[in-house]
Amino acid sequence: MILIALMLVTLLITYIITNRIAQQIIERKVTASVNTILQQVNEKMTSFDSDMQGISTFLFYSPTVQTYIKADDMLDRVLMNREVLSVFANTMSMKSNIRGIQLYDRSGKLMTRLGEGQDETTAPVQTMSYSGLVNLDDRPTEHFYIITAPIFGLDSNHIATEYRGTGRYVMDVSNLSPILRSAKVTANSRVMLLDRNDHILTSEGKVSSSDSVNVGKWKANSKFIVQSITLAPSGWKLISIIPKSELLNELGTVKRINITTYAIMFGILCMFLLIFFTRILKPIKSLMDFIKSYPKNGEDSRYQVVHKNEIGVLGQKLNNMLDDISELSDEVRSTQIRMLEIELAKKQMEISAFRNQINPHFLYNTLESIRAMAFYHDVRDIADISESLSRMFRYAVKGSNFVTIAEELAHIREYARIIDFRFRGRFKIVTRCEENLLNETMLKMLLQPLVENAVFHGLERKLGEGEVLIDIHRSADHRIHVLVQDNGYGMSESQLQEIREGFTGVQEFVSGEQGKQKGIGISNIYNRTFLFYGEAATLEVDSVLNKGTCVRISFPPYVNEGGNEHVSRVNRG
Template sequence: MLRFIRERVRGRHKKLLHDYIAIFFIMGTVLFLSFFVIGYIADSTAMGQSRGASRVIYKQAREQMEQFEEDLANMQMNVVKDESVLCFLEASDVYERLLALERVQGMVGMNRRINRNLENIIFYDEGGNLIFALGNVFLDKPDLELNEMLNFSGRMWDDASKQACFEVGLPVYKEDVGGYTLLGSAYLLFNVGNLQDIVNRALLNEESAIALVDGSGRAIVKAGKWEDYYGEYEADMEDKSRLVYAEYVGATGWRIVNVIPKKALLSGASQMRKITYVAFFAMVSMMVFLCAMLYKHILYPISRQIAFMEGFTKDTHRRIEVLEDNEIGDLARKMNQMLDDIEKLNGEIIESNRKFLEMEYAKKQTEMIAYRSQINPHFLYNTFNCIRGMALYHGEKEIADLTMALSSFFRYSVQGEETVTVREALENLQRYAQIIQYRFNGKHKVTVNASRDVYLIKIPKMLIQPLVENAVLHGLETKVGEGTVRVDVRQEGQGLVVRVKDDGCGISEEKQRELKWAMECFDREETIPDGGQGIGFLNVYRRMRLFYGQEAVFTVRSTEGEGTEIRMVLPVGGR
């Protein structure tokens, strides 16, 4: 049975271990794949959102540039259509221009107050000669082919103010009856502060770059990580590493170029990726913790129980140590209880077998003794009958009666079953009493009292007679005066009470202690110590225990010089 349990437990342990490994492998694989899927979705989502956002920001920047162009056109038209400017350019001599100059200065000051980025307004005559300039910054006339539209220069640099500038030029015409007459040209010089603000706001992130470039590809204003070769882009394009937006701004001849590395587009996914990393490591930590807990509270206790079962046959008294306060601990406790019950049952079986063997041995001994005593029993019976007949022939009735009693006592001792009725035991006791009376010439006697309701109760043969014989030999034989042994048998409840009492010399206290110790030794170890004293007495106690077990009661009360009383209480019906 233990081998079956051990094999079942070992097989279950392997199955659990395989199941746990499979579960954790599947969970880890799903978690790993989920991590990549979430990362891919996050990157795709961030890429799409960043594309849309960058496109919107770029479009806004371009619209702001176009609005800036429109504002410049309005300002330029206000300048070239102003009457003071026309009078100033149309004057035929210096005196007339001086008279118109004051009004021109007022107009220039008003426009500079309106637009803080306006640095200077410069006027040239129809031959391209400088006439007037009013402002803080003055640069050489740019090489522009003027037409009726606004004409924008490229990037210009002022060494004095250390700032980038650009100019916008427009011819000035006077309307006549026959058409338009060219009076000269007006150039507005601006710094790039307003344009710089536009590109700064349009910068998507620190990794990207945006710039407003002129016709030659030079950056007028720029922001971010701009590279000079980015100015070569003239249209939208995309490759593996970057996304480029490039469009011309109105009629300026300028382009707004936005270069965005694709890795910069994923910057919005970094937060989601961090959350994914944290969740992934949290799940891995939970799985590791769960593995540790499962091993500690399930697999390890089961392995301990398996190891215990494997080593149990070497030491059957050993028990598994209960360390868990859960179902595994309950299983260990139940296993210990089961082993205790099995050990107790095995002990009871061994004890029962030992008692059975001892009873068989005692029975064999009795049979051997009976066999020895039954050597030619017919010869002994015929001899007793012959003696009895000769005694009767010679008129010796007492010898005849004694011979008859001895013959019957001998027949009862060597023949019959192991158990007899109380009536048969008492009849044999009467014959023994008759022999004792002849032996001691009436000095000692044995009396028997019993109620009829106990006659049919079965008891072991030779259970009462040895006690009576022991009382006569050890209690009355050494007594000077007369002595009596009283035997009383009655039923009390479910017990048969047998009392053997004599008025002999009694038993000393030391002898009583020896007998009590011998009986306790038999109850404890079921062996009678070799003391050489009280053998008949202890044999009766041994036969009573073997036949009735602990259900029988055996007590001895004795006072030295007064007598001894032995009391047995036997279960009715035996065991």
């Protein structure tokens, strides 16, 4: 019931929000449209002002008017008055809304007029200006406004010089009605043109009879969308008032649809509640009862799947999980046994190391004595062999299990010197390594046993010269690959198979003659790599009888040794 209540409240909130957003979108679109229309009206008024500027230039700077306004003799003006009034009449015929033209001298005294207007003085002006609402005494029901333009005298080059007088047009506001009508958006909207004192010059739509309009009061009313613009030539205000209710009438249909949807969703949710109880809650209770009774019933008990819906799938997955837990328990026990075997193998390695431990200082001093005696008796070969053997021993008893690849290769080169002395250049040991790998770490004493196997089991049994190739490189996945390959005697298929079968888990460490017969070199290398790298390392052996043997070792550039992680310096891109 709480879930249904939340869903219904969510639907209600969603309806309110969407309805509000729809209203805002409509208001925003209408506001943008009205603003565009008001700008167009402003352009029309600007064009009208330009027309009046042209008419004023044509009228007041005509030779007739210029001569009339310059005449100082009263008789000359009386004789020219008929001609001036004829020019006024022609000008009034150009625009029907010009209801009267008046001409004043520089002191503001009326000189002559034609049509509507009153006999009154006027103040001088410097630019064309527009008055507010004007009511003439003889026409109280009609609205007029006045356009006043300055008149300057012209010299012989037709350049305006000194101020001569003022011309006035008495304009009928009826010409502005078509312009306002084009700005009317809806049937009940209102468009008003106000003068600078907020008096209504003309309007479209239902407007109160009041002569003055409070624009701020209209804008504060939330029931209307009010926009205003000030017309540049005259300073008048164009006001658009649109009732919001008229814009949102069409949303009533959407409201009825939403209410119907709300009722339908309520019925669907009630039906869902019934289905939810019978098909979900009851099976879940059954599943919970099984989980509570499982510790008492034992590990072999399983949930009885009845329904074929999601709860049934969940019960089946629970049964599968219990099966997996049983399998994992068996694997954990086997893993514990394996860990004990590995620990035992480590102990055997330690015991083997203790058995073979000797006093390193005694051996270092003895080798140095041999080397000194060789130099004394000028036997260079014995001195070099002693030096290489001393360095190899120092490297072998080094405490760390890991060294750099450069150190391991240096150790191999010392071993190669001894082999070269022993076999008089018959065998050649070649090393290749990428430069960026020399500072990487690897397991100590990994290469020397493999090279030793290659020499004594491969090359010694072959007639003629032989070669052992050591190649170290990095693959695209940053793993380090070590290749030890010889062109010696090789192995038979049965011998190779026996060695490969030994690469399963940690083998028992052996020493002495028994170790030599079983191939302690390759088995110990496998055990050490398995102990330190685990399954992250691989060791492969390939051999062809009478052609040679190839050993490939691959390991990651890091290893966990005694809980401390050793990470090689790898450019990880």
